[in-house]
Amino acid sequence: xxxxxxVLALLALLRSSLASAEAAPAGCERxxxxxxxxxxxxxxxxxxxxxxxxxxxxxxxxxxxQPRAKAVEVLRTFEGLRLPVCTDAACRKALARKFDADWLxxxxxxxxxxxxxxxxxxxxxxxxxxxxxxxxxxxxxxxxQPAETVIALFHDARLGRSIANGVEAVAEPARPRRSRWxxxxxxxxxxxxxxxxxxxxxxxxxxAERISRQRTGCAGQGExxxxxxxxxxxxxxxxxxAANVLFGAGALFGAGVAVVFMVELP
Amino acid sequence: xxxTLALLLAVLPTAASAGERVQYALIVSNNRSNDPKVPPLxxxxxxxxxxxxxxEPQSKDAALLTVLDGDTQARHPGLASxxxxxxxxxxxxxxxxxxxxxxxxxxxGRDPVLYFVFTGHGQRGEAGEGSISLLGKNFTRxxxxxxxxxxxxxxxxxxIVDACxxxxxxxxxxxxxxxxxxxxAVKRFLDERTLEQYPNVGVVLSTASAQESHEWSGIFGGVFxxxxxxxLSGAADVNADGRVEYSELRAFIAAANARVEDPRARPEVFAxxxxxxxxxxxxxxxxPSRLGFVTLPAGMGGHFVVEDERGVRLVELxxxxxxxxxxxxxxxxxxxxxxxxxxxxxRLEHGTKLIDxxxxxxxxxxxxxxxxxxxxxxxxxxxxxxxxxxxEGFVTSTGERPVAPAAAPRLEP
Numbered sequence: 001x002x003x004x005x006x007v008l009a010l011l012a013l014l015r016s017s018l019a020s021a022e023a024a025p026a027g028c029e030r031x032x033x034x035x036x037x038x039x040x041x042x043x044x045x046x047x048x049x050x051x052x053x054x055x056x057x058x059x060x061x062x063x064x065x066q067p068r069a070k071a072v073e074v075l076r077t078f079e080g081l082r083l084p085v086c087t088d089a090a091c092r093k094a095l096a097r098k099f100d101a102d103w104l105x106x107x108x109x110x111x112x113x114x115x116x117x118x119x120x121x122x123x124x125x126x127x128x129x130x131x132x133x134x135x136x137x138x139x140x141x142x143x144x145q146p147a148e149t150v151i152a153l154f155h156d157a158r159l160g161r162s163i164a165n166g167v168e169a170v171a172e173p174a175r176p177r178r179s180r181w182x183x184x185x186x187x188x189x190x191x192x193x194x195x196x197x198x199x200x201x202x203x204x205x206x207x208a209e210r211i212s213r214q215r216t217g218c219a220g221q222g223e224x225x226x227x228x229x230x231x232x233x234x235x236x237x238x239x240x241x242a243a244n245v246l247f248g249a250g251a252l253f254g255a256g257v258a259v260v261f262m263v264e265l266p
Numbered sequence: 267x268x269x270t271l272a273l274l275l276a277v278l279p280t281a282a283s284a285g286e287r288v289q290y291a292l293i294v295s296n297n298r299s300n301d302p303k304v305p306p307l308x309x310x311x312x313x314x315x316x317x318x319x320x321x322e323p324q325s326k327d328a329a330l331l332t333v334l335d336g337d338t339q340a341r342h343p344g345l346a347s348x349x350x351x352x353x354x355x356x357x358x359x360x361x362x363x364x365x366x367x368x369x370x371x372x373x374x375g376r377d378p379v380l381y382f383v384f385t386g387h388g389q390r391g392e393a394g395e396g397s398i399s400l401l402g403k404n405f406t407r408x409x410x411x412x413x414x415x416x417x418x419x420x421x422x423x424x425x426i427v428d429a430c431x432x433x434x435x436x437x438x439x440x441x442x443x444x445x446x447x448x449x450x451a452v453k454r455f456l457d458e459r460t461l462e463q464y465p466n467v468g469v470v471l472s473t474a475s476a477q478e479s480h481e482w483s484g485i486f487g488g489v490f491x492x493x494x495x496x497x498l499s500g501a502a503d504v505n506a507d508g509r510v511e512y513s514e515l516r517a518f519i520a521a522a523n524a525r526v527e528d529p530r531a532r533p534e535v536f537a538x539x540x541x542x543x544x545x546x547x548x549x550x551x552x553x554p555s556r557l558g559f560v561t562l563p564a565g566m567g568g569h570f571v572v573e574d575e576r577g578v579r580l581v582e583l584x585x586x587x588x589x590x591x592x593x594x595x596x597x598x599x600x601x602x603x604x605x606x607x608x609x610x611x612x613r614l615e616h617g618t619k620l621i622d623x624x625x626x627x628x629x630x631x632x633x634x635x636x637x638x639x640x641x642x643x644x645x646x647x648x649x650x651x652x653x654x655x656x657x658e659g660f661v662t663s664t665g666e667r668p669v670a671p672a673a674a675p676r677l678e679p
Contacts, residue, residue: 035675035676035677036675037506037590037674037675038506038673038674038675039506039507039508039561039590039592040506040507040508040551040552040592041508041673042673043674043675043676044676046673046675046676047675047676050675072677075675075677076677080674081674081675081677082674085564085565085587085588086565087565108561108563108590110559110561110592110620111508111552112508112551112552112559112592112594112620113551113552113553113554113555113558113559113594113620114552114553114554114555115554115619117619117620119561119563119620119622132622132624132625133625134619134620134622134625135619136619
């Protein structure tokens with residue numbers, strides 16, 4: 001039962017994941033990169049890292065990176081010209097909405113130990129998941145590493161969002177508007193077969209009693225009587241056979257109902 | 267075009283090296299006093315080891331003059347082979363070696379910076395002249411000025427002295443000082459009027475009055491040195507520029523001790539930046555070094571401790587939640603970041619990028635407790651948050667010139 005539930009939950013997740021992938025816009029999602037905070041760097045150096053990050057996202061992901069001016073305009077409305085610290089989904093969602101973003105990217109550009117490191121935080125419009133990552137930057141370094149980090153972050157965030165949404169779908173109590181005709185048909189057939197089986201079994205029982213009490217209703221003597229008696233016995237056998245077949249069919253239909261019921265169990 | 271290129275090639279090497287900060291560290295620590303009546307310290311050698319482990323990776327050359335005891339050698343494996351005994355001769359030899367390199371740096375247009383750190387016993391001589399205990403002989407204020415500060419080629423010198431007043435310790439153990447304040451005694455070692463003749467020298471001094479307040483077994487070290495080391499590791503960097511200035515150090519130590527009411531447990535600091543440049547940083551963590559870096563990002567607030575796998579407490583801070591703090595930590599060993607309720611393990615390797623503390627795997631932890639004065643240390647030290655808000659209040663109350671405000675992102679579209 002638990003295994004079945006797990007399988008069913010997994011199926012639901014996959015279905016949800018596929019649904020969200022299908023729901024991804026044919027055009028693109030809006031990604032807003034909030035100006036990076038400098039730490040151990042000058043504002044100009046941080047700006048360079050920020051522009052590089054924006055270019056990196058645009059180059060490697062099928063999204064629409066929004067112009068910096070848009071992010072700056074919103075950032076200016078915050079106290080201290082800094083993004084507030086969010087610790088819950090509602091806050092993140094409100095921020096994403098304020099920036100009119102499908103994905104909000106914020107972070108800090110660090111300059112410590114002679115190198116530059118960019119730490120970014122990423123969340124989708126609903127704020128349900130947060131991904132954090134860092135990458136070292138600089139011309140002497142392998143340029144693939146920042147790209148791989150950013151791609152992985154978006155991938156993980158999308159997966160996380162799908163899982164979060166999928167779990168919600170599984171947890172929903174209401175089931176979809178699926179037709180119940182298979183259970184109804186199978187159940188009806190099972191009941192009918194079992195009822196028929198009972199009827200034929202009763203008839204067979206009556207026939208057996210009539211024969212044992214010599215009340216077969218056969219008149220005459222000799223060959224005619226023997227033929228009548230054998231016909232009665234045969235009729236009893238046929239009734240018993242029909243009863244057994246119908247009982248078997250009823251059992252099969254009943255099992256079918258049980259299987260369908262299990263499969264469709266939420 | 268060819269002329270321009272030639273000119274550029276001629277100018278570039280000079281331009282690249284002009285003003286470049288090059289650091290050297292001369293660290294002297296000695297558990298023993300030359301006065302046989304004065305019992306030895308337990309952790310002065312540990313403090314020296316920790317200063318060395320923080321400053322050496324940032325330095326072109328560094329010397330550690332100490333004799334590590336058995337416990338300290340176990341806590342800092344491999345370090346003993348790099349030490350020399352803290353004798354006067356070794357001190358001058360080490361100074362000569364570093365100073366030759368600093369002279370070459372000056373010739374090359376670089377700015378050499380010397381850390382001169384002492385942890386151990388300090389005392390007054392019969393003539394009232396302060397001195398610190400080397401092995402077998404005291405090192406006097408006159409020697410410091412005439413044979414080190416007057417001769418050095420360092421562009422700036424940061425003088426850090428954590429020397430408990432054994433005089434008071436012997437005469438009134440654990441009691442409040444009844445004679446001259448220790449601060450006065452330590453300052454006399456330096457003689458502030460003489461110090462003014464050396465505008466390139468900044469000083470950071472402990473002015474604690476008793477050994478009991480000086481050392482704490484919970485951190486295997488002196489409380490003052492622990493706080494200075496924490497500050498220099500980046501915990502005091504209030505404006506996130508990667509540099510720790512003197513006012514930041516003072517504010518950090520004031521915050522760390524703000525709730526300590528027991529005078530025995532309250533380390534006092536005397537810190538004065540170089541008169542030449544009050545904003546010259548004690549430490550600049552943005553420079554190339556062999557240290558690793560962990561950031562505690564905005565959103566993570568509270569009391570944090572970083573310990574290594576042998577229980578050596580490297581950094582301690584109480585962080586305001588609003589801003590990120592970057593900590594410089596040693597590489598190549600297992601480290602544990604601990605808050606009051608959670609802990610995370612991290613290992614930094616040389617050349618690794620900065621690690622975001624929020625991405626570490628944090629798990630619940632339990633807290634052990636100790637005795638009375640230790641409870642004071644444990645409960646009261648670092649009990650209020652340090653950050654921009656505390657710093658602003660501190661410099662306002664002291665009238666000091668604050669550091670530059672934290673850099674904000676450029677907001678020109």
